[in-house]
Amino acid sequence: MRIKCSLDEHMNINLGAPYEAIIAKYIKKGYAGSKTEVLRQALRVYDDFEDVELKPRRMGKEERRLVAKAVEHEMKGIREGTEKGIPWEEVKKKYNL
Known part of the structure; x- marks a missing residue:
């Protein structure tokens, strides 16, 4: 070049x-x-x-797979009632969004 x-x-x-x-x-x-x-x-x-x-970076395939697995685990807990979710309004207020 x-x-x-x-x-x-x-x-x-x-x-x-x-x-x-x-x-x-x-x-x-x-x-x-x-x-x-x-x-x-x-x-x-x-x-x-x-x-x-x-600085921006891209997640690798393995990292994306692990994040998706963790999110699914948390969502399963919320659906089953073993985990408590946080209301979006509370998140916005906490992080000034």
């Missing part, structure tokens, strides 16, 4: 096949017109999040 820097300088970087595939996917979907634009957009997203803990 060749990136144009300031003062008509260029920089070549090798991101590797997985990252090049991600970049190509976003260009193909029309989210960006070039590789440089994809990187600019990604950097803007990271710049919007000041706290490292808040």
Whole structure:
């Protein structure tokens, strides 16, 4: 990948096949017109999040499976009356939503 820097300088970087595939996917979907634009957009997203803990990430398949299993366990308890749910209004008030 060749990136144009300031003062008509260029920089070549090798991101590797997985990252090049991600970049190509976003260009193909029309989210960006070039590789440089994809990187600019990604950097803007990271710049919007000041706290490292808040940076977006995707859950893996195993994590999604475990979360779904935990939610189903809690919902089963609520349906059977062994667990107490929290009213949505109470949640909104507690977390200022």
